[in-house]
Structure formats: C-alpha cells, structure tokens
Amino acid sequence: MLSPGEIEDPQITSEQLLSLKSDIRIIDMLEELAQKHCPSQFQDIETGGKISKSNEKALTFRDEGRKMLRQKNYFKALLAFTQSIANAEDKSEMLGLAYGGRAEVLFEKGYFNECLNDIERALQNNYPKDLEAKLLEKQTQAQANAGKQALRKYHEDVPSLKHPNPKISAASSSVEIQRDQYGGRHVVATANIEAGEVIAIENPYVVAIGTKPSQRFLHCHECLQLCYNLIPCPGCRTALYCSDKCRNSAWEWYHHNECDLCQFDFNELLSVKTVLKGLRQLNKTVGIEGQQFDGTIFKSDRYEEIQELQTNKEKRSVRDLFEAANEACIIHHFLTKYSDFFSKNDISGERLKELLFHHYFNTTLNKLSVEKTKKNSIDTEYHEVAEAIYAFSSLLNHDCYGNVFPVFHGGTIILRASRNIKSGESCCLTYRNYNFAEFPKLVRSHQLWRFFQFTCTCEACENNWPIFDCLNSGDVEKYQKLVDQINTSLKQSDISGVLKVVTKKVKEFTTAEPTKVDVNVKRIFCDLLKCSGNKITDF
Numbered sequence: 084m085l086s087p088g089e090i091e092d093p094q095i096t097s098e099q100l101l102s103l104k105s106d107i108r109i110i111d112m113l114e115e116l117a118q119k120h121c122p123s124q125f126q127d128i129e130t131g132g133k134i135s136k137s138n139e140k141a142l143t144f145r146d147e148g149r150k151m152l153r154q155k156n157y158f159k160a161l162l163a164f165t166q167s168i169a170n171a172e173d174k175s176e177m178l179g180l181a182y183g184g185r186a187e188v189l190f191e192k193g194y195f196n197e198c199l200n201d202i203e204r205a206l207q208n209n210y211p212k213d214l215e216a217k218l219l220e221k222q223t224q225a226q227a228n229a230g231k232q233a234l235r236k237y238h239e240d241v242p243s244l245k246h247p248n249p250k251i252s253a254a255s256s257s258v259e260i261q262r263d264q265y266g267g268r269h270v271v272a273t274a275n276i277e278a279g280e281v282i283a284i285e286n287p288y289v290v291a292i293g294t295k296p297s298q299r300f301l302h303c304h305e306c307l308q309l310c311y312n313l314i315p316c317p318g319c320r321t322a323l324y325c326s327d328k329c330r331n332s333a334w335e336w337y338h339h340n341e342c343d344l345c346q347f348d349f350n351e352l353l354s355v356k357t358v359l360k361g362l363r364q365l366n367k368t369v370g371i372e373g374q375q376f377d378g379t380i381f382k383s384d385r386y387e388e389i390q391e392l393q394t395n396k397e398k399r400s401v402r403d404l405f406e407a408a409n410e411a412c413i414i415h416h417f418l419t420k421y422s423d424f425f426s427k428n429d430i431s432g433e434r435l436k437e438l439l440f441h442h443y444f445n446t447t448l449n450k451l452s453v454e455k456t457k458k459n460s461i462d463t464e465y466h467e468v469a470e471a472i473y474a475f476s477s478l479l480n481h482d483c484y485g486n487v488f489p490v491f492h493g494g495t496i497i498l499r500a501s502r503n504i505k506s507g508e509s510c511c512l513t514y515r516n517y518n519f520a521e522f523p524k525l526v527r528s529h530q531l532w533r534f535f536q537f538t539c540t541c542e543a544c545e546n547n548w549p550i551f552d553c554l555n556s557g558d559v560e561k562y563q564k565l566v567d568q569i570n571t572s573l574k575q576s577d578i579s580g581v582l583k584v585v586t587k588k589v590k591e592f593t594t595a596e597p598t599k600v601d602v603n604v605k606r607i608f609c610d611l612l613k614c615s616g617n618k619i620t621d622f
C-alpha cells in the first residue's frame with residue numbers, strides 16, 4: 084500500500100483537509116493524490132492474485148505436520164496440520180488427510196474427544212479408502228479413552244453481574260455514563276466500589292485475531308476461545324472457527340463479504356467487520372416495530388452504540404487521514420469488483436467509503452487488546468490474542484494510575500475495580516499500560532497524544548508523581564511477609580486464597596501518592612485477577 088511519505092505534496096495540512104468539511108470530500112481529495120502518485124496500487128494488490136484455497140499449499144503444510152509428528156514436536160505439528168486444513172480445498176481428499184493428520188496429534192496429546200471430531204471430519208471429507216482402516220482403528224482407541232479425558236478449562240466461568248444496571252446492558256448498577264467538555268463521555272461510580280468488584284461484563288461487537296500462528300491457528304476467530312481443532316471457512320484460507328455455530332454467526336454478520344477480501348490476503352480488519360456487521364444489523368432491524376434505536380438503554384450488541392464511539396477525527400494528522408482514506412478506497416474497490424456487496428446492500432459507494440473512513444478512526448481509538456496469561460502464576464508478560472471493540476468498555480477514560488482492570492474470558496471482557504473507588508469518582512483504565520510508575524510523564528504524554536489525542540490531567544500527571552524508583556518505599560517488612568505468603572500459596576496453586584489476602588491489602592490503600600509497596604501490591608493484584616481469565620496454551 085502507498086504510504087503518506089510517498090506523497091510528494093508538502094503543502095497539504097490536516098487543517099486544510101478538515102476544512103473540506105465533509106468526509107467524502109476529504110476521501111476524494113486523498114484518493115486523487117494517491118492515484119496521482121501511485122496509479123497502480125490497486126493493480127499491485129490484484130496482481131498478487133486471489134490467494135484462494137490450494138491443495139498444493141495444504142500438502143506442504145501436511146508434510147511439515149507429519150515431520151513434526153515424527154519428531155514428537157506436537158505443538159508445531161498441530162499448527163502445521165491446522166494450516167493444512169485452512170488451505171485445503173473444501174470437501175477435497177486433501178482436507179480429509181489434513182484432518183486425519185491432526186487427529187493423530189490430538190490422540191498423542193490425550194485430546195481424545197477432539198481427536199474423534201477430527202476423525203469424523205476426515206471421513207466426511209473423502210479420506211482415502213485405502214487408509215481408512217488405520218483411521219478407524221484410531222477411532223476405536225480414542226473412543227475407549229474419551230470418557231477418561233479430564234475436562235480442560237481455559238478460563239474460569241464468566242461470573243454474572245450481582246446488580247445489573249437497568250440502563251446499561253453490560254454494567255453493574257454502581258456506575259453511570261456521564262459527559263463533560265474536557266473528557267467527553269466517561270464512566271463514573273454512583274456508589275462506593277470495593278477493590279475486586281465487577282463493574283461490567285461485556286461481549287465484543289467485533290474481534291480481529293492477531294496474525295501470529297499462535298494466535299490465528301489456536302483460537303476461534305469469532306469467540307476467541309482457545310481451540311485445538313479449528314474448522315475452516317469453506318471459501319477462504321484465513322478464517323477458522325471452533326464450531327459450526329461460530330462459523331455460521333461470522334458468516335451471517337460479516338464474513339459473507341469479508342471472505343472475498345480475505346482471498347486477497349487482507350488481514351481481518353476491525354473497521355471492515357464493524358461496517359459489514361453494522362449494515363447487516365441495520366438492514367435486519369429496519370421496519371421491525373419496536374426495534375428502532377431509542378437511546379434510553381445502552382446496549383453492547385447494537386450498531387448505533389458502536390457508531391457513536393469517539394473518533395478524534397478533527398485532531399488527526401495528515402498521515403492518519405491519509406491512511407483512513409486509502410484503506411476506505413481499497414476496501415471499496417475490492418468489495419465493488421469482487422463481491423456481491425452492492426447487490427445485497429442498499430447503499431452508495433460514497434456512503435460506504437464514509438463509513439469505512441469513520442470506523443477506521445473509531446476502531447483504532449477504541450480497540451482493546453484481548454490477552455491471556457500463564458497458568459497459576461503471576462505473569463506480567465503481555466500475550467495478545469486479538470483486538471476487539473466493546474461498546475461500553477470503550478467509554479472508560481484513561482488515568483495513569485487506573486482504578487479498573489480488564490480480564491478476558493475468551494472474548495468476554497470483565498472489568499474489575501483494581502482498588503477502592505469512591506462514589507462520584509471516574510472509573511478509568513490505564514491505556515496501553517502507560518502507568519506513572521513505569522513511564523515518565525514526558526513519555527506518557529507523548530504516547531497518549533500519539534495514540535489517543537489528549538493531554539492527561541490525572542492526579543499522577545498534575546502532581547508529577549515520580550516513577551517507581553523514586554517513590555517512597557512504604558512498609559517493606561510487611562510487604563516481604565506478604566510476598567512469602569503469596570509464594571507459598573502459589574506453590575499449592577491456591578490462587579483464591581492468595582487473592583483474598585492481596586485484596587485485603589489493596590483495600591487498605593489510602594488516596595495519597597502510592598508507595599513502592601502499593602504499586603507492587605496493585606500489580607500483583609491485577610496479575611492474580613488475570614489468573615481467572617484466558618490461559619496460554621498447555622498443549
């Protein structure tokens with residue numbers, strides 16, 4: 084794709100662009116510039132050609148899978164066979180063989196139920212008759228063991244809200260949405276909230292899985308659950324799902340058109356999914372009485388809430404405006420030329436470009452990173468699975484010493500208080516973990532402006548709280564005792580026991596500038612909260 088640096092037109096400024104007033108005029112002007120400087124950019128993508136399913140590619144991955152299986156490198160074998168399944172042509176013998184190969188890996192690792200699913204799929208997909216006897220033998224062995232397979236849980240059950248908010252479908256009744264001139268919409272506590280309390284439980288509107296093999300070949304692209312026997316979209320070699328239910332849901336809401344784009348090797352894009360799902364939802368609800376948007380209840384699964392999310396368009400650089408316009412034009416071009424989008428949607432090309440432009444900004448601004456953690460250990464490392472858009476969770480503003488922490492169960496986000504929050508206080512996340520203890524104020528303000536276009540005026544910024552090394556120590560002796568207690572409990576895998584002790588400690592925090600002990604205890608507390616959420620693979 085063309086980059087803004089390649090536009091040799093130094094005269095253009097974001098003010099000039101924004102003075103054009105309407106989005107479509109900005110898009111048109113930038114499209115004209117892009118065509119002047121790089122007339123061949125659409126053809127460049129097209130000459131790469133449709134990268135459709137290919138049994139040849141599937142065979143290469145199958146060979147790799149078999150090699151890894153022989154070497155007992157089961158993890159790599161699983162990834163290779165799943166890639167073979169993604170590439171194999173629908174209903175081909177190659178697909179059957181790829182399922183058969185993965186069934187062997189699953190058998191070796193004791194995933195007998197998953198193995199049986201794959202054997203079934205192999206048999207339904209023209210598995211070669213001369214190899215069938217061996218597969219049926221494996222089936223009998225797996226059936227004999229399936230009953231003994233322990234139930235594996237990749238996160239704890241999603242809790243339910245004790246006191247649901249009658250006006251916000253995802254939130255507890257102790258919060259409300261307020262708006263002010265400086266911070267826009269934000270979430271405020273309407274009652275005292277204790278550390279650990281659940282503030283909201285919310286499903287994503289759309290998700291976009293990461294591009295690494297450990298992300299896309301191990302998680303459902305729709306619900307984000309960890310899954311070792313994903314099934315492919317029959318049309319493209321990109322999308323993989325944990326079940327027919329997820330595959331059908333994705334198809335119904337957005338993938339019926341996204342699939343055409345995936346065949347040109349576009350990664351799954353939050354903005355595109357949002358537009359496709361939004362239009363689908365609007366088409367479905369229009370005309371149904373009582374389904375019109377009335378705005379009295381904030382619903383997480385409704386397009387109007389997503390459309391309203393902030394864009395900061397007026398504060399964007401030329402680079403941002405250009406990237407958004409360019410992406411909108413490319414997606415528009417490919418949907419027009421290679422899909423039946425316009426015959427199924429009553430919408431003009433210009434309107435589609437405007438929507439893509441709008442959602443480029445509001446998805447880049449509001450997306451959250453869906454994470455997972457190591458099993459039963461305090462793990463400060465960052466393991467991303469996907470990015471996702473949540474309607475209500477997007478309304479929490481930033482604080483460099485945030486009081487809310489997200490934990491992910493599959494794609495579901497659970498927002499918990501990471502310290503006590505007083506009634507009337509704002510409930511805030513720490514965006515991209517730009518917290519005061521790790522990043523000096525100068526770095527934080529630079530990055531917060533770069534990614535979120537605002538100047539932070541939180542207590543840490545206003546009072547110039549020092550970074551960790553320069554904080555007061557706090558009660559180190561007590562802290563050492565706590566750490567010993569934590570380590571003993573962790574050795575016995577007693578997470579809930581240690582969480583109780585740490586929660587008590589967090590509840591004792593005062594509002595003054597935190598000490599080193601406070602910062603460490605809060606960090607441990609958040610890491611322990613994460614233990615109930617998504618786990619990294621145990622394969």
Ligand SMILES: C[S@@+](CC[C@H](N)C(=O)[O-])C[C@H]1O[C@@H](n2cnc3c(N)ncnc32)[C@H](O)[C@@H]1O
Binds near residue numbers: 477
């Ligand atoms: C994810 S949105 C949060 C919800 C947003 N306030 C709204 O009205 O929809 C992020 C944007 O909110 C604003 N924001 C977040 N935290 C802020 C803060 N501490 N002070 C001022 N503005 C803030 C910035 O414009 C930022 O780009």
